[in-house]
Amino acid sequence: MTTRVHDFNISVAEILGQPGHHRDLHLEAPLNGVGTTLAHLEEKPLRADLRAESVVEGILITGNLEGSTILECARCLKEFRASVDLDVCELFLAPGAEPEDQEAYRISGTDIDLEPMLRDAVTLSLPLNPLCEEDCKGMCARCGRDLNLGACDCTEDTTDPRWAELDALRDRLSG
Ligand SMILES: [Zn+2]
Ligand SMILES: [Zn+2]
Structure with a gap:
């Protein structure tokens, strides 16, 4: 019972x-x-x-x-x-x-x-890193576009390590 x-x-x-x-x-x-x-x-x-x-x-x-x-x-x-x-x-x-x-x-x-x-x-x-899809492309770190909907214009910039360095420098100066 x-x-x-x-x-x-x-x-x-x-x-x-x-x-x-x-x-x-x-x-x-x-x-x-x-x-x-x-x-x-x-x-x-x-x-x-x-x-x-x-x-x-x-x-x-x-x-x-x-x-x-x-x-x-x-x-x-x-x-x-x-x-x-x-x-x-x-x-x-x-x-x-x-x-x-x-x-x-x-x-x-x-x-x-x-x-x-x-x-x-x-x-x-509960998952620590939930993913909506295994291969979710995420968001562009620069413009915030959902990359699952297609690439944005700044995609190339963010993959260039020199830009990442400049971004870090700018963050330090403005922070
Ligand atoms: Zn997702
Ligand atoms: Zn972007």
Whole structure:
């Protein structure tokens, strides 16, 4: 049986301390404010199918997350959407369990707050350099034209290293 939940705080009272027992959860809740400079999760509910499994050390959470992200192309700055689909497998230590790892997720009483773990998992999955297309040509550094739409008149200038040197000099003088 799968329990539908709309809250990141789940109770594991029924299975805690009973290794071998599990609970299946279908979670749908918005996870706001997750993102990096060029990528963030859309403000729509994140969907997760998770199994909470009682093990000797605590509760093991495994399953799959689905959501959608808004990305900004690192080359041309165009916005585009992409889906997130990732698997998680994280142990939540029972209260009183030896803190082998200070960073470990923990069960508080008989409750698990899934939000920090989901936040970490999504953040780590976001691309550092999103590209709208593998071969996105980017923007002209001089005139700002989207080079995917065709070359601009100053393209040759920017590829000449002597101009780059002059630009750097001018930046230093004006800065
Ligand atoms: Zn692009
Ligand atoms: Zn240009």
